[in-house]
Amino acid sequence: MANCCLENSESKALLDKLDEVIDKYKDTAGPLIPILHEAQGIYGYLPFEVQLHISERLGIPLADVYGVVTFYTGFNTKPKGKYVINVCLGTACYVKGSENILDRFKTTLGIDIGDCTEDQIFSLEACRCIGSCGLAPAVMINDDVYGNVSPDDVESILANYQL
Amino acid sequence: MADCNRKIDNVEQLNEIRERMKEKLKPRFEEGAAIHILLCGVAGCLSTGSLKIYEEMDRLIKESGKEKDIQLVSTGCMGLCAQGPLMVVYPDRVMYTHVKPEDVEEIWNSHILGGKPVERLFATESDGRKVAHALDEHSFYTKQLKIALKNCGVINPLSIEEFIGVDGYKALATVIKEMDPEEVVDLIKASNLRGRGGAGFPTGTKWAFAASQLERKKFVCCNADEGDPGAFMDRSVLEGDPHSVLEAMAIAGYAIGSDQGYIYVRAEYPVAVKTLNEAIKQAREYGLLGKKILGTDFSFDVEVRLGAGAFVCGEETALMTSIEGNRGEPKPRPPFPAVKGLFGQPTILNNVETYATIPRIINMGVAWFNSIGTEGSKGTKVFAVGGKIRHTGLVEVPMGTTLQDIVFGMCGGIPKDKAFKAAQTGGPSGGCIPAIHLDTPIDYENLIALGSMMGSGGLIVMDEDTCMVDLAGFFLHFTVDESCGKCTPCRIGTKRMYEILSKITDGKGEVEDVDRLNVLARNIKNSALCGLGQTAPNPIISTLRYFEDEYMAHILEKTCPAGVCKSITKFFIDKETCKHCGICKKHCPVAAISGDRKTDFVIDQEACIKCGECFKRCPFNSVLHH
Numbered sequence: 210m211a212n213c214c215l216e217n218s219e220s221k222a223l224l225d226k227l228d229e230v231i232d233k234y235k236d237t238a239g240p241l242i243p244i245l246h247e248a249q250g251i252y253g254y255l256p257f258e259v260q261l262h263i264s265e266r267l268g269i270p271l272a273d274v275y276g277v278v279t280f281y282t283g284f285n286t287k288p289k290g291k292y293v294i295n296v297c298l299g300t301a302c303y304v305k306g307s308e309n310i311l312d313r314f315k316t317t318l319g320i321d322i323g324d325c326t327e328d329q330i331f332s333l334e335a336c337r338c339i340g341s342c343g344l345a346p347a348v349m350i351n352d353d354v355y356g357n358v359s360p361d362d363v364e365s366i367l368a369n370y371q372l
Numbered sequence: 373m374a375d376c377n378r379k380i381d382n383v384e385q386l387n388e389i390r391e392r393m394k395e396k397l398k399p400r401f402e403e404g405a406a407i408h409i410l411l412c413g414v415a416g417c418l419s420t421g422s423l424k425i426y427e428e429m430d431r432l433i434k435e436s437g438k439e440k441d442i443q444l445v446s447t448g449c450m451g452l453c454a455q456g457p458l459m460v461v462y463p464d465r466v467m468y469t470h471v472k473p474e475d476v477e478e479i480w481n482s483h484i485l486g487g488k489p490v491e492r493l494f495a496t497e498s499d500g501r502k503v504a505h506a507l508d509e510h511s512f513y514t515k516q517l518k519i520a521l522k523n524c525g526v527i528n529p530l531s532i533e534e535f536i537g538v539d540g541y542k543a544l545a546t547v548i549k550e551m552d553p554e555e556v557v558d559l560i561k562a563s564n565l566r567g568r569g570g571a572g573f574p575t576g577t578k579w580a581f582a583a584s585q586l587e588r589k590k591f592v593c594c595n596a597d598e599g600d601p602g603a604f605m606d607r608s609v610l611e612g613d614p615h616s617v618l619e620a621m622a623i624a625g626y627a628i629g630s631d632q633g634y635i636y637v638r639a640e641y642p643v644a645v646k647t648l649n650e651a652i653k654q655a656r657e658y659g660l661l662g663k664k665i666l667g668t669d670f671s672f673d674v675e676v677r678l679g680a681g682a683f684v685c686g687e688e689t690a691l692m693t694s695i696e697g698n699r700g701e702p703k704p705r706p707p708f709p710a711v712k713g714l715f716g717q718p719t720i721l722n723n724v725e726t727y728a729t730i731p732r733i734i735n736m737g738v739a740w741f742n743s744i745g746t747e748g749s750k751g752t753k754v755f756a757v758g759g760k761i762r763h764t765g766l767v768e769v770p771m772g773t774t775l776q777d778i779v780f781g782m783c784g785g786i787p788k789d790k791a792f793k794a795a796q797t798g799g800p801s802g803g804c805i806p807a808i809h810l811d812t813p814i815d816y817e818n819l820i821a822l823g824s825m826m827g828s829g830g831l832i833v834m835d836e837d838t839c840m841v842d843l844a845g846f847f848l849h850f851t852v853d854e855s856c857g858k859c860t861p862c863r864i865g866t867k868r869m870y871e872i873l874s875k876i877t878d879g880k881g882e883v884e885d886v887d888r889l890n891v892l893a894r895n896i897k898n899s900a901l902c903g904l905g906q907t908a909p910n911p912i913i914s915t916l917r918y919f920e921d922e923y924m925a926h927i928l929e930k931t932c933p934a935g936v937c938k939s940i941t942k943f944f945i946d947k948e949t950c951k952h953c954g955i956c957k958k959h960c961p962v963a964a965i966s967g968d969r970k971t972d973f974v975i976d977q978e979a980c981i982k983c984g985e986c987f988k989r990c991p992f993n994s995v996l997h998h
């Protein structure tokens with residue numbers, strides 16, 4: 210099997226990190242989910258090879274690892290863009306029209322929810338309540354929160370990230 | 373090696389720290405020579421720049437060399453999120469709102485040095501007045517009674533000593549030094565405390581059940597998954613007062629005979645996770661978690677586990693399955709978790725707010741707690757009030773407060789003087805409460821009787837521009853997404869209901885669809901495996917109950933009275949009242965509006981994407997819809 214992303218030296222460093230994480234949780238009851246969280250922190254997402262490695266090291270069938278990864282929306286099997294746009298569709302934001310904001314992001318970027326722009330700069334996601342209901346409708350791009358957003362603001366918000 | 377000396381070995385040492393800190397915190401509660409500047413450092417205030425404000429103020433304090441007399445503290449949520457970033461200067465108790473980094477110098481020179489508060493930044497009352505002492509004068513605060521949120525916004529959440537200074541870990545000391553486990557369970561029973569996570573199950577009964585199990589290994593879990601979209605009560609407690617939760621979990625551990633706790637937090641709350649981990653570290657350092665707490669034989673420790681974005685993991689059996697490292701699918705009960713829960717051992721699970729209430733009950737007494745609230749619901753409830761409301765934020769009120777009081781009395785009513793249509797409580801499992809029931813006292817029983825439920829405390833206000841059919845569709849879409857797929861009624865039934873709703877909002881509904889919805893709703897309610905499916909039909913049942921006319925308008929007249937449902941809404945411009953200002957044209961994202969000073973403004977129906985921007989923007993209400 211070609212473990213493409215686990216081969217060169219950079220990958221080796223990442224793999225060492227992953228092994229450290231796995232060792233750290235050696236004595237933890239129910240270690241799989243904490244390990245997946247940290248693995249995603251290392252790789253940015255959970256490629257097949259990483260799932261396989263975790264499965265082998267923990268002695269948990271790959272099907273079970275895969276089952277857990279795909280059950281939780283917090284785990285990604287595809288890489289994300291450099292900037293992840295999260296449009297809040299929580300109730301407070303929804304009743305204040307956040308769906309129109311999402312629509313504007315879709316048309317402006319030409320991508321759908323869950324997709325990434327071709328240049329890998331932006332991913333578009335919808336999320337539920339980022340705890341900024343006081344600022345509804347809210348949009349989060351990586352760690353930046355924008356409040357009281359109107360569809361007209363979309364272009365100027367994106368401009369902050371386009372160099 | 374100062375670090376090693378932090379460990380508190382007995383109650384006397386705890387009392388010493390408390391007395392020392394009480395003295396230090398005096399300016400915040402009584403009088404004092406020192407000035408304490410408290411700044412909200414979380415949630416909305418953090419996203420609107422409170423960190424910069426903190427840095428700026430910190431710089432001014434350091435430059436002045438007055439670090440001894442002026443203390444700057446980053447706190448948890450102060451509640452009035454709509455007017456953040458918030459700052460309170462003690463002992464004057466002056467609250468500043470919408471503070472910007474460039475305002476800091478003025479506050480410093482005028483107020484801190486000159487003793488003259490900056491009026492311009494005072495909080496705004498619902499009638500537009502500025503009030504200096506919002507905490508004592510603003511209607512948003514005066515009707516609140518803080519039990520679970522008592523320390524939020526008043527102490528530094530990252531300082532265990534400040535927490536001890538406001539009677540923190542005093543209840544734990546009382547319990548493990550002076551009471552038997554059975555007495556603790558009896559006390560919680562007598563307090564009539566009910567779970568704040570949704571269903572309102574009596575906490576004491578749950579504890580008694582787990583305490584009576586003979587197994588040696590038991591677990592205490594805390595539900596901090598806060599899945600209701602549009603709610604942030606638990607997050608505020610975790611970010612503003614994490615030690616209260618740890619203290620209560622230790623108390624629960626003592627009561628049921630457990631030495632290990634787990635807090636299950638959503639990964640979407642990174643600040644809460646960081647705060648919790650820091651609090652746990654400190655509590656271990658001070659010997660308030662770990663082995664032989666306060667020199668007794670009682671040991672207890674807590675671990676944080678992260679969720680990964682699955683709503684169903686808020687359900688108790690699913691939560692435990694998830695901690696074990698599996699797909700978070702619920703299990704049939706019985707066996708109840710109190711008998712066979714996490715890793716097959718007896719386990720109790722309580723909500724964050726439930727825990728945060730417990731140390732207060734122990735410190736203040738059962739009689740005090742029972743004097744607050746209604747017959748069947750004692751104490752207070754925290755609500756995250758959002759949606760079409762002037763003062764969005766976090767309020768804690770005695771059970772039995774009316775919706776009228778919360779929406780209009782405290783939170784300032786609906787902006788732009790639009791009409792109140794309904795409030796939604798209980799999130800995707802709950803229902804809506806229409807205007808005619810505004811004066812019902814809110815408690816567990818009354819909300820159920822109205823077809824809604826308390827839920828965890830999300831309270832979303834809706835005005836005349838909200839379409840109730842669309843809203844039901846919004847929640848159904850949520851459940852379809854979040855159904856774990858294990859049981860058929862939920863996996864397939866919710867999907868069918870959502871399809872019928874979509875048909876109606878697309879203008880293709882038939883009168884029979886209402887019956888179909890009713891039948892499906894009843895069947896799903898009766899046959900789904902867990903609370904998610906059993907409550908999923910609630911948003912439909914409740915909107916049908918109060919707003920059947922809106923459903924009928926969609927079905928019979930193919931119109932959306934609120935102008936939300938895109939396929940059946942047409943926007944047009946009223947020639948009579950149009951003032952030719954051109955604002956609609958400027959904001960139309962698809963250039964579907966033509967017209968100028970001389971010619972009439974018209975909307976090209978072919979090009980219109982029905983986003984409603986023109987409707988929202990028109991200053992003269994000349995954009996209409998049907």
Ligand SMILES: Cc1cc2nc3c(=O)[nH]c(=O)nc-3n(C[C@H](O)[C@H](O)[C@H](O)COP(=O)(O)O)c2cc1C
Pocket residue numbers: 566567568569570571572573575595596597598599600683684685686687688689721722723724726828902903904
């Ligand atoms: C689908 C579903 C989601 C839930 N989500 C939460 C939640 O996010 N937070 C919570 O405290 N309880 C939630 N609950 C309720 C829990 O199952 C459980 O009753 C509660 O945490 C018990 O704590 P309490 O007695 O202190 O309220 C949920 C229940 C269901 C059925």
Ligand code: FES
Pocket residue numbers: 297298299300301302303337338339340341342343345346347601602603
């Ligand atoms: S609903 Fe959007 S931030 Fe809470």
